[in-house]
Amino acid sequence: MHWGGRTNGDLVSGDAPYESIAPAGAGGRGVLGGGGHGGDPAQGDGGSSDHVGLIRALWLQEKESRLASEAKVLSLEEGAAALREERDKLKATLNGEGFKGRSLQELEHLEKDLRKALEGVCGERDRIVQQQLAKEEQRLCVVCQENERSVLLLPCRHLCVCRGCSERQELTLCPLCRDHITESLVVYS
Numbered sequence: 413m414h415w416g417g418r419t420n421g422d423l424v425s426g427d428a429p430y431e432s433i434a435p436a437g438a439g440g441r442g443v444l445g446g447g448g449h450g451g452d453p454a455q456g457d458g459g460s461s462d463h464v465g466l467i468r469a470l471w472l473q474e475k476e477s478r479l480a481s482e483a484k485v486l487s488l489e490e491g492a493a494a495l496r497e498e499r500d501k502l503k504a505t506l507n508g509e510g511f512k513g514r515s516l517q518e519l520e521h522l523e524k525d526l527r528k529a530l531e532g533v534c535g536e537r538d539r540i541v542q543q544q545l546a547k548e549e550q551r552l553c554v555v556c557q558e559n560e561r562s563v564l565l566l567p568c569r570h571l572c573v574c575r576g577c578s579e580r581q582e583l584t585l586c587p588l589c590r591d592h593i594t595e596s597l598v599v600y601s
Contacts, residue, residue, distance in 0.1 A: 553577050554587045566595040 504510045511519065553559050559574035568591040577583060578596050586593055 555580075555583070562599055562601075564597045564599050565593050566597065567591065568593075571599060 501510065505522065514522070549557075551560050553561055553574035554572045555577040556574060559576060561571050561573060562575050563573050563578035564571050565573070565578075565586050568586045568589050570586050570588045572586070572588050573583070575598060578598075584593060585591065
């Protein structure tokens with residue numbers, strides 16, 4: 413069989429064998445069969461119509477998949493538009509706009525929601541402040557609570573006092589574990 417002056421078995425730059433159109437089926441041949449060399453000669457022209465049918469089926473399947481994807485994208489865009497509209501309404505409400513024309517019940521419900529949101533903001537702020545204070549306290553000397561910890565006590569290896577407190581004569585026991593201090597090392601960070 414000849415197509416445009418070449419046989420269907422001849423490949424030129426940019427052409428691909430039939431196996432590349434779809435995964436190999438029975439007998440290791442691609443969807444179009446024949447390993448790129450046409451159909452079974454015993455079939456005559458019947459093999460060619462099978463090829464056209466398979467190509468049409470693949471094209472329809474691809475078209476359905478594309479249409480389903482486009483519908484999904486459209487649905488997501490509509491959802492995003494609705495969320496943007498809701499966001500804009502909430503922003504207007506938080507900016508003090510949009511209260512006129514609302515019923516007393518709507519305003520009371522809005523006030524309740526805003527109070528609950530404000531409690532959540534305050535609670536989160538307090539939690540963050542507590543974390544920062546705890547982090548700061550971990551850096552401060554356990555004796556004076558003013559200077560950064562900078563002296564390692566031995567043999568317990570607790571880094572818990574500043575240089576000034578470590579030089580105190582009364583500091584003979586580790587303030588954390590009450591082990592006797594045999595030596596102290598200044599740590600530079």
